[in-house]
Amino acid sequence: MTTGNISRFWEWGKKIICVGRNYADHAKELMNAVPKYPVLFLKTPSSYLTEGSPILIPKYSNNLHHEVELGVVIGKRGTSISQSSAMDHVAGYALCLDMTARDVQDDCKSKGLPWTLAKAFDTSCPVSEFIPKERIPDHGNVKIWLKVNDQMRQYGCTSEMIFSIPFLISYISEIITLEEGDLILTGTPKGVSAVQVHDELNAGIDDVVSMTFKVDRLKEILLIHQTPCDIKVLQLSLYPFLPSTSALQLSDSLLMGPQPWPSGSSSTMKMLFLQNFQRPKWTASQVVLSLLNTGLRTVQWSVTTAASMQEIPIRMTKNVIFTLLNVYIVNSSKGPDATTFFVAGELTCEPSEECMLECDILHSPECVRSPGVFLGRVWVSSVLPLVALHTYAREYSQ
Numbered sequence: 309m310t311t312g313n314i315s316r317f318w319e320w321g322k323k324i325i326c327v328g329r330n331y332a333d334h335a336k337e338l339m340n341a342v343p344k345y346p347v348l349f350l351k352t353p354s355s356y357l358t359e360g361s362p363i364l365i366p367k368y369s370n371n372l373h374h375e376v377e378l379g380v381v382i383g384k385r386g387t388s389i390s391q392s393s394a395m396d397h398v399a400g401y402a403l404c405l406d407m408t409a410r411d412v413q414d415d416c417k418s419k420g421l422p423w424t425l426a427k428a429f430d431t432s433c434p435v436s437e438f439i440p441k442e443r444i445p446d447h448g449n450v451k452i453w454l455k456v457n458d459q460m461r462q463y464g465c466t467s468e469m470i471f472s473i474p475f476l477i478s479y480i481s482e483i484i485t486l487e488e489g490d491l492i493l494t495g496t497p498k499g500v501s502a503v504q505v506h507d508e509l510n511a512g513i514d515d516v517v518s519m520t521f522k523v524d525r526l527k528e529i530l531l532i533h534q535t536p537c538d539i540k541v542l543q544l545s546l547y548p549f550l551p552s553t554s555a556l557q558l559s560d561s562l563l564m565g566p567q568p569w570p571s572g573s574s575s576t577m578k579m580l581f582l583q584n585f586q587r588p589k590w591t592a593s594q595v596v597l598s599l600l601n602t603g604l605r606t607v608q609w610s611v612t613t614a615a616s617m618q619e620i621p622i623r624m625t626k627n628v629i630f631t632l633l634n635v636y637i638v639n640s641s642k643g644p645d646a647t648t649f650f651v652a653g654e655l656t657c658e659p660s661e662e663c664m665l666e667c668d669i670l671h672s673p674e675c676v677r678s679p680g681v682f683l684g685r686v687w688v689s690s691v692l693p694l695v696a697l698h699t700y701a702r703e704y705s706q
């Protein structure tokens with residue numbers, strides 16, 4: 309196994325194991341019973357954030373909470389570690405924030421779903437510099453605090469923890485092998501509350517370390533405000549519409565703002581993604597963000613023949629579940645009112661499964677004129693078009 313420099317554990321450590329409800333007052337403030345055994349959940353290494361970069365509020369949350377915690381950095385691999393030898397496996401500590409999308413967590417809790425969306429998003433685990441073990445001689449008496457815009461919000465001491473650090477190491481290692489570079493978040497004291505864009509979070513361990521993080525949101529690119537069309541949807545260029553080998557591609561130029569309708573034989577395709585079946589309350593923007601978050605780069609979309617226009621196979625190349633609700637294709641040479649066909653339907657697409665979308669064709673002169681036309685494929689070849697789609701979808705959903 310290759311390991312790295314322990315003082316930069318966030319660059320190579322494999323696991324972030326978190327303990328929930330480990331301070332009785334915090335369990336109570338969220339109306340939870342004090343647990344008999346540690347409540348465990350995980351974050352991913354991509355959750356790590358170090359000072360200088362902002363905490364990003366996920367697009368799908370409107371209630372991001374701070375939770376300040378002492379993190380324990382593992383220095384020696386072990387399984388079934390006894391409490392008496394637990395501290396031998398500790399290399400040091402870090403002050404950590406367990407950023408939590410509380411609204412999403414509440415939703416997950418009410419449905420019995422895991423907390424991943426609420427807890428493990430990118431930037432959800434800001435950490436301080438590494439603190440060598442020797443600098444904290446008594447792990448049972450570490451005072452941690454957090455201020456938001458200079459106002460004290462959380463202050464607690466590890467002496468208030470329900471489960472001690474040796475107990476947690478022993479308990480977790482019975483279930484999950486602890487490895488060098490792993491981090492255990494030991495739970496948060498009471499005082500959690502929401503943060504807003506531009507807030508400054510300042511946290512510390514008395515006399516040992518302090519750290520500062522700003523809060524932001526993923527930037528949105530505004531576009532397609534004044535397209536010459538009543539129905540505001542993402543425009544995709546189609547080149548060319550005919551003949552059968554047509555390719556349909558998202559065009560970066562569409563990010564530049566209002567576009568004239570393409571001339572000649574080219575057409576414009578409009579796509580709209582709405583609602584994710586996994587989370588019925590999601591807006592279109594959140595669905596698109598979920599596409600973005602999966603690192604999705606390729607969507608294949610095709611219509612094989614005019615005769616089978618009612619069936620549109622959609623193949624997702626990444627692990628994405630989404631609903632394609634409406635697809636509009638507009639014959640641009642005749643302007644936005646000349647809809648060549650309109651499809652509407654709902655689709656849930658499982659990873660690497662080919663899904664058929666049943667659609668209603670309301671008006672399709674082009675289809676009638678061009679039997680057997682192959683409309684082509686859509687390649688979502690960069691992040692930008694998805695950001696664009698997100699932006700549109702947000703407008704649409706309002």
Ligand SMILES: O=C(O)/C=C/C(=O)CC(=O)C(=O)O
Pocket residue numbers: 326327328329330331334338340375377406408494495496
């Ligand atoms: O159980 C809940 O409603 C919430 C739990 C948390 O998010 C708690 C923690 O992560 C924690 O106690 O540190």
